Amino acid sequence: xxxxxxxxxDRVDIQWAFTExxxxxxxxxxxxxxxxxxxxxxxxxxPLATTVFINAKExxxxxxxxxxxxxRLQVRLSVQNCLLEPVEDCRLLVKLDQESSGVSSVGYTxxxxxxxxxxxxxxxxxxxxxxxxxxxxxxxxxLVSISLRFRCKIYSWRLPNLNxxxxx
Numbered sequence: 001x002x003x004x005x006x007x008x009x010d011r012v013d014i015q016w017a018f019t020e021x022x023x024x025x026x027x028x029x030x031x032x033x034x035x036x037x038x039x040x041x042x043x044x045x046x047p048l049a050t051t052v053f054i055n056a057k058e059x060x061x062x063x064x065x066x067x068x069x070x071x072r073l074q075v076r077l078s079v080q081n082c083l084l085e086p087v088e089d090c091r092l093l094v095k096l097d098q099e100s101s102g103v104s105s106v107g108y109t110x111x112x113x114x115x116x117x118x119x120x121x122x123x124x125x126x127x128x129x130x131x132x133x134x135x136x137x138x139x140x141x142x143l144v145s146i147s148l149r150f151r152c153k154i155y156s157w158r159l160p161n162l163n164x165x166x167x168x
Contacts, residue, residue, distance in 0.1 A: 005084055047087065048146060050159060051078040059162060066165045073132045073164070075142060077114075078125060086119035088149040094130045096164075099139040120148075140164040 052059040053076040059065070067073055075094060081087055092114040114128040134140060141163055147156035 090116040
């Protein structure tokens with residue numbers, strides 16, 4: 001187990017860039033390792049794979065979501081550790097933000113954040129549920145921030161904004 005991890009660590013350099021735009025990317029360089037297409041797909045995944053569900057429907061990046069004033073929006077984040085090692089001190093923060101158009105009002109239940117003490121093991125998954133109740137019409141964004149500690153370094157990034165149109 002550890003010998004394989006060390007072997008790969010000595011030969012693989014992965015650099016991820018998370019931006020606020022619609023494009024996320026990364027660079028991978030590999031020396032002296034033969035990869036199958038299946039193995040390469042594993043290398044291309046981000047450290048934590050995040051799936052977002054709005055009212056139990058999986059959200060696809062760039063998709064616009066409509067809801068009504070007073071309609072409950074349940075946001076569930078499913079986060080999986082895609083690394084071969086555990087990560088520590090994972091934190092998620094979910095926030096609903098309305099575009100500046102005067103007075104806004106949003107009710108919510110549950111904690112806007114999730115802290116996972118200790119380790120999130122390789123391949124492990126956690127879910128976080130947050131409920132919003134928009135009380136005024138307008139355009140909203142759901143902002144999701146993630147941070148973790150891996151090999152004594154802290155990494156943090158934001159998911160692309162999830163856009164919501166709240167109608168009367």
